[in-house]
Amino acid sequence: MTEALRGRGLAVSGTLAAVLTTLAVIGVFLVAPEDADQGIIQKIFYFHVALASASLVGFLVACIAGLLYLRRREERWDELSATAVGISLLFSGLVVVTGSIWAKASWGTWWVWSDPRLVTYLIVVLLYAAYFVLRSSAEGERRRRHSAIFAVAAFASVPLSFWSVRVANSFVHPVVFTQRGANMPGSMLVWFVVSQAAMLAVFATLVQLQLVQSRAERALQRLKSLVEA
Amino acid sequence: MSLLWARQLRALVLKDLRLELRTRDTLAAMVLFSLLAMVLLQFAFGRVESDLTRFAGGLLWVVLALTAVLGVGRSYVAEREQGVLDGLLAAPVSRLVLIGAKALAIAGYLVAVEVVAVPLVGIFFVRGPFFSELGWIVLVCLLADVAIGLLGSLMAALALFGRARELLLPIIFLPSLVPVVIAASGATHAITGGPNDMAEYRGYCLFLGVYAVTFALVTFATYESVFDD
Numbered sequence: 201m202t203e204a205l206r207g208r209g210l211a212v213s214g215t216l217a218a219v220l221t222t223l224a225v226i227g228v229f230l231v232a233p234e235d236a237d238q239g240i241i242q243k244i245f246y247f248h249v250a251l252a253s254a255s256l257v258g259f260l261v262a263c264i265a266g267l268l269y270l271r272r273r274e275e276r277w278d279e280l281s282a283t284a285v286g287i288s289l290l291f292s293g294l295v296v297v298t299g300s301i302w303a304k305a306s307w308g309t310w311w312v313w314s315d316p317r318l319v320t321y322l323i324v325v326l327l328y329a330a331y332f333v334l335r336s337s338a339e340g341e342r343r344r345r346h347s348a349i350f351a352v353a354a355f356a357s358v359p360l361s362f363w364s365v366r367v368a369n370s371f372v373h374p375v376v377f378t379q380r381g382a383n384m385p386g387s388m389l390v391w392f393v394v395s396q397a398a399m400l401a402v403f404a405t406l407v408q409l410q411l412v413q414s415r416a417e418r419a420l421q422r423l424k425s426l427v428e429a
Numbered sequence: 430m431s432l433l434w435a436r437q438l439r440a441l442v443l444k445d446l447r448l449e450l451r452t453r454d455t456l457a458a459m460v461l462f463s464l465l466a467m468v469l470l471q472f473a474f475g476r477v478e479s480d481l482t483r484f485a486g487g488l489l490w491v492v493l494a495l496t497a498v499l500g501v502g503r504s505y506v507a508e509r510e511q512g513v514l515d516g517l518l519a520a521p522v523s524r525l526v527l528i529g530a531k532a533l534a535i536a537g538y539l540v541a542v543e544v545v546a547v548p549l550v551g552i553f554f555v556r557g558p559f560f561s562e563l564g565w566i567v568l569v570c571l572l573a574d575v576a577i578g579l580l581g582s583l584m585a586a587l588a589l590f591g592r593a594r595e596l597l598l599p600i601i602f603l604p605s606l607v608p609v610v611i612a613a614s615g616a617t618h619a620i621t622g623g624p625n626d627m628a629e630y631r632g633y634c635l636f637l638g639v640y641a642v643t644f645a646l647v648t649f650a651t652y653e654s655v656f657d658d
Contacts, residue, residue, distance in 0.1 A: 337591030
């Protein structure tokens, strides 16, 4: 029953991800107006920012799942936490790459240390890459417990990194979302919201796919050991 | 009776400091290492820029952050050997007290290193008033030491039983330490003739305080799960 439900969840989010991503690509490149100042390169913004916020959601999921594992010691929370970190790390890597491309087009250089958000994301990538180094260095229950603690500690580091880098630097990063609302026309905002939803759906799909895979792997291991016995 | 935890904390911190004072293994190595790092930095940058006054704050905290890796890595050595940790865990002492004591011991090691390293940075790199402003630097050091101690005791406990823990510790410890280095060097720059002013000094000190409180909360949320049951 639960397997069937999981399968249905994956089918729903997979379909949603495919539809939304297609819609986002069409909308961003064919419908949304071109930025008067930056031109075609501004299109990367729709994916760069959407990936960044989706990865932050993922790290939050990993942190909450880590706390739930520490409270309940159920393996599924560890699995969810590790999977969320993995996919979010991939997204963060893409944030750094797309940010670097944008920097090249806007400022003529692949990397600017004075851009607080790009630098923060580099720190975040290093931080969460360490999660997997820690995870592979331990076994069994201790591996799950320590991974959960690290997921919590790392998530606490994210806003601190952001704040520290921001204090340290002048602002060169284009600030689109301010407290007074979005700093862009409605025709762009619509497609931003669509690509944000698309990235979240892609995230949810990848997480579920990974969970299904690791469950299948475990089942296979159990079968193997049964056959060997 | 209510102050039992304070007595336990004091006993545990004194145990670590007394052990260190008798053997002087870690401290001697940390002080020598900090001196070596300064020499390396001088040859890396001093050849290009003959007056490093503007960079002195940053140099100090790069040296101290790398030195902290050594101290944090050695901090649980006494516990790991000869089953001391098992004894401590079996004793009626809260694990929060155990980790807190280790944080204070690490901060103590750092203070001892700073007693040597801070004046040396002043002598080697700063041309201008330094020793008259020492009080401001001492405040930065104390705040940063508490922050590094809290982060370090948690990360060292996670790395304690991992494979290749000497490699693991810097990988999991340094990314979270980046904000501390940014803030502490930013604050020190305001004193040693770097680019910052006293308003920024206050901002960075506040940041170090917030960082320490955040990691105290992380430790509080996870301390029960750090050590094996």
